[in-house]
Amino acid sequence: MGELKTVFWLTLKEKRDVALAIMFGFLAGLAGVALLGASGYLISKAALTAQMTTLVVMAASLKLFGFAAAITRYAERLFSHRATFTMLGHLRGSFFERLAPLAPGIFQRHQSGDLLSRIVGDVESLQNFLLRVLYPPIVVGMILVATVFFTSFYSLPMALIVLVGAIFVVVILPAFFALRRRKKTHATGETRGEFAAASAEFLYGFKDLKIHLALDQKSAELQESAHRYEQAQQNEGLEENRVQSVNALVAFLASFFVLATGAYFVSIGELSGLYLAMLVMVSLGAFENVGPLAALPAYYEESRIAARRLDEVVDEEPDNSTGTMPEGPVDIQANRISYRYPNDSRLSLDEVSFQLPQGSKTAIVGPSGSGKSTLLQLLLKVAVPENGEIRFGNEALSGMCPENVWERMNIVLQENHFFSGTIESNLRIANEQADTEQLHEALELVRLGHLELSAPVYEKGRNLSGGEKQRLAMARAFLKGERLWLLDEPFSSVDGVTAQSIYSELFTRHPQDTFVIISHDLSGLENMDRILVLENGRLIEQGNYQELMERRGYFFGLKKIEEQVFV
Numbered sequence: 178m179g180e181l182k183t184v185f186w187l188t189l190k191e192k193r194d195v196a197l198a199i200m201f202g203f204l205a206g207l208a209g210v211a212l213l214g215a216s217g218y219l220i221s222k223a224a225l226t227a228q229m230t231t232l233v234v235m236a237a238s239l240k241l242f243g244f245a246a247a248i249t250r251y252a253e254r255l256f257s258h259r260a261t262f263t264m265l266g267h268l269r270g271s272f273f274e275r276l277a278p279l280a281p282g283i284f285q286r287h288q289s290g291d292l293l294s295r296i297v298g299d300v301e302s303l304q305n306f307l308l309r310v311l312y313p314p315i316v317v318g319m320i321l322v323a324t325v326f327f328t329s330f331y332s333l334p335m336a337l338i339v340l341v342g343a344i345f346v347v348v349i350l351p352a353f354f355a356l357r358r359r360k361k362t363h364a365t366g367e368t369r370g371e372f373a374a375a376s377a378e379f380l381y382g383f384k385d386l387k388i389h390l391a392l393d394q395k396s397a398e399l400q401e402s403a404h405r406y407e408q409a410q411q412n413e414g415l416e417e418n419r420v421q422s423v424n425a426l427v428a429f430l431a432s433f434f435v436l437a438t439g440a441y442f443v444s445i446g447e448l449s450g451l452y453l454a455m456l457v458m459v460s461l462g463a464f465e466n467v468g469p470l471a472a473l474p475a476y477y478e479e480s481r482i483a484a485r486r487l488d489e490v491v492d493e494e495p496d497n498s499t500g501t502m503p504e505g506p507v508d509i510q511a512n513r514i515s516y517r518y519p520n521d522s523r524l525s526l527d528e529v530s531f532q533l534p535q536g537s538k539t540a541i542v543g544p545s546g547s548g549k550s551t552l553l554q555l556l557l558k559v560a561v562p563e564n565g566e567i568r569f570g571n572e573a574l575s576g577m578c579p580e581n582v583w584e585r586m587n588i589v590l591q592e593n594h595f596f597s598g599t600i601e602s603n604l605r606i607a608n609e610q611a612d613t614e615q616l617h618e619a620l621e622l623v624r625l626g627h628l629e630l631s632a633p634v635y636e637k638g639r640n641l642s643g644g645e646k647q648r649l650a651m652a653r654a655f656l657k658g659e660r661l662w663l664l665d666e667p668f669s670s671v672d673g674v675t676a677q678s679i680y681s682e683l684f685t686r687h688p689q690d691t692f693v694i695i696s697h698d699l700s701g702l703e704n705m706d707r708i709l710v711l712e713n714g715r716l717i718e719q720g721n722y723q724e725l726m727e728r729r730g731y732f733f734g735l736k737k738i739e740e741q742v743f744v
């Protein structure tokens with residue numbers, strides 16, 4: 178039940194609707210029992226005495242009970258569903274509130290398909306918590322207690338039989354089947370998550386799979402995962418049928434023993450035969466309500482697992498730091514920072530230290546996998562160093578609010594997202610207030626002045642070339658207008674001449690701004706104030722171009738190789 182604590186309290190926020198649903202559910206069940214009991218009494222009365230007035234009154238009350246059962250059942254559905262959907266609203270709200278601060282690092286821990294399945298599927302399956310787990314046993318329990326109470330006026334042994342049957346269907350059987358279900362390895366929610374993750378991977382990688390002729394293998398894996406999901410659903414259905422059959426059997430046995438005991442007492446003259454049919458019908462009517470309990474064990478387990486899966490997504494403590502980044506083009510210091518990715522044994526950054534003065538232009542270079550992007554993630558506070566400290570100006574990054582850090586930087590990442598819309602709508606993401614002139618200026622800067630602001634952009638920028646997308650991302654960074662630039666290979670798909678001319682215009686326009694640029698390309702570094710050279714997560718050299726070439730170390734070697742390759 179621990180996992181369901183949050184859902185339980187969110188449901189109780191709607192206590193008025195929950196209480197009304199329970200009350201009307203109870204009245205609806207009671208009206209149904211009364212309907213059957215009255216019909217049993219009417220039959221006996223008609224058979225044993227033929228008093229017209231009693232028969233008319235009984236027939237009228239039958240109609241009344243039928244009508245009351247329909248109305249109260251409607252009210253029960255109305256309040257229980259209203260409480261459920263309001264609770265789902267609260268749940269989504271509180272889940273997203275906890276998820277949003279974790280967003281940049283979330284894909285480190287979860288596959289996108291699985292995440293989507295948790296956010297949509299698991300939240301949806303929690304709608305069953307109130308409707309099928311929480312209140313049905315309360316309502317059924319209340320109806321059965323009322324039935325026991327009513328029966329006890331006529332015969333205590335018969336009341337005792339109903340009580341034993343009630344304990345079985347409300348307590349013992351649901352608990353037994355819930356425990357049995359917990360032992361099953363694959364819950365539907367989990368297999369649904371696996372299937373969603375496999376489907377998302379298949380769709381994302383479809384082109385690559387086709388090119389590498391590996392579609393059949395992946396498709397077989399996907400089908401296998403779909404089969405597991407189907408199997409889990411089927412097992413769930415079978416289990417529900419099983420519980421339903423056992424419940425019906427217990428209900429039938431209880432009513433049968435009520436009849437047998439009643440018949441015995443009538444035969445020895447301790448119970449009037451007039452009441453026998455009524456008591457049997459009352460028992461049948463009461464146990465008729467146990468139907469919804471058949472699904473309880475399955476829904477209880479499903480809700481428990483769904484709540485646990487949602488908690489797993491947001492169990493990380495969000496960064497609640499409140500410090501702010503100093504304004505302007507601050508200097509950046511890193512003091513022996515180390516970083517290891519979760520579940521990775523080796524360090525991706527190992528005791529890296531540097532100091533970048535305010536207004537400096539720095540390039541970070543090094544072979545692929547040397548830790549350049551990781552360093553940028555630490556500077557962005559998307560990841561937090563295992564050891565060491567990063568400072569912007571006099572402030573430690575560890576105490577700063579991440580949103581404030583991103584707000585104060587012009588950022589271009591290796592991969593940038595473009596939304597279905599226009600060039601203008603995609604630029605405005607960076608600066609909602611920018612006027613048309615500023616938008617044109619940004620496009621001119623990145624040599625995309627020929628593009629119309631109203632030109633369409635397809636989902637993920639599919640109608641733009643790789644270089645155009647990178648330049649649009651740079652235009653966004655420019656529009657942001659901050660004084661600190663963090664750029665991760667912003668022009669890896671842009672020709673060298675265009676890239677250099679954009680950089681040189683940027684540096685001329687913003688001589689006071691601090692730039693940190695990750696680059697694979699070793700050309701054009703003569704203009705940089707400082708070059709940091711990384712290898713295997715260690716900072717092995719730093720200095721300006723001249724200094725590094727004179728040192729004839731690692732950077733010099735890389736430069737020579739590059740020259741030999743391109744000559």
Ligand SMILES: Nc1ncnc2c1ncn2[C@@H]1O[C@H](COP(=O)(O)OP(=O)(O)OP(=O)(O)O)[C@@H](O)[C@H]1O
Nearest residue numbers: 285518521525543544545546547548549550551552
């Ligand atoms: N999400 C991750 N989880 C685990 N390890 C990772 C993750 N991202 C990167 N790494 C590892 O960390 C090391 C540094 O990666 P990083 O992306 O920082 O290198 P890089 O220098 O930017 O490479 P490239 O120039 O190819 O982009 C690599 O060995 C890489 O395998």
